[in-house]
Amino acid sequence: MFNVKDMKEIQDIFKTSDVGEIEIETPEGRLRMVMGGKPAPVKAAPAAAPAAPAQDNTGxxxxxxxxxxxxxxxxxxxxxxxxxxxxxxxxxxxxxxxxxxxxxxxxxxxxxxxxxxxxxxxxxxxxxxxxxxxxxxxxxxxxxxxx
The missing domain is CATH 2.40.50.100 (RNA polymerase II/Efflux pump adaptor protein, barrel-sandwich hybrid domain)
Known part of the structure; x- marks a missing residue:
């Protein structure tokens, strides 16, 4: 399934970004990790900033x-x-x-x-x-x- 090298790569992602939670699915299995035991808080936009449009799942x-x-x-x-x-x-x-x-x-x-x-x-x-x-x-x- 996932080896130690894979886990270290995931740790690097957590350390170098604002990602607080990750879920990965491969043919070998599924892995879900949460940094710090809870999902990252949602950042509030500044009051003067317009609301961002909803993202679709098409990429x-x-x-x-x-x-x-x-x-x-x-x-x-x-x-x-x-x-x-x-x-x-x-x-x-x-x-x-x-x-x-x-x-x-x-x-x-x-x-x-x-x-x-x-x-x-x-x-x-x-x-x-x-x-x-x-x-x-x-x-x-x-x-x-x-x-």
Whole structure:
């Protein structure tokens, strides 16, 4: 099921992010961990800030600055982000590249398993929001595409 190395990787995620709770399901089994014995508290938005739109479970949403022409791709996993294609040694995508719906644009490493990050729309890469190797949370914006 999960080995000591996997557990240490999960601990690293807890230490380097605001994640307070994680649940992972693999073909070998399911693991749920809560840091500090309770889920992380929900952070309240400042009074002057407008309420954030509800997120859907598709992994993406229209970006706030121009909902019709810009799409924001979001993470479906908690882990570590990489754009590097290990087979070629090159990045899957770069800024201003054009991608098609269904293209692999990056990976999220979850317990040593690389999960594909797939473009939900066709468009041009406008912005990459996560640095190589950085921890990433569920629902966190990864990149923006111009449709």
């Amino acid at each position: 993406g949403a229209p970006a706030k600055d121009s909902p019709d022409s810009v799409y924001e791709l979001r993470s479906k996993w908690v882990g570590f982000f990489t754009r590097l294609n290990t087979k070629t040694g090159e990045y899957y995508i770069k800024l201003r590249d054009t991608v098609k719906k269904g293209d692999i644009v990056a990976h999220v490493r979850v317990l040593g398993i690389m999960q594909d990050v797939i473009a939900d729309v066709e468009g041009k890469v406008k912005e990459i929001l996560i640095e190589e190797g950085q921890p990433i949370e569920y629902g966190q914006p990864i990149m923006r595409f111009e449709k």
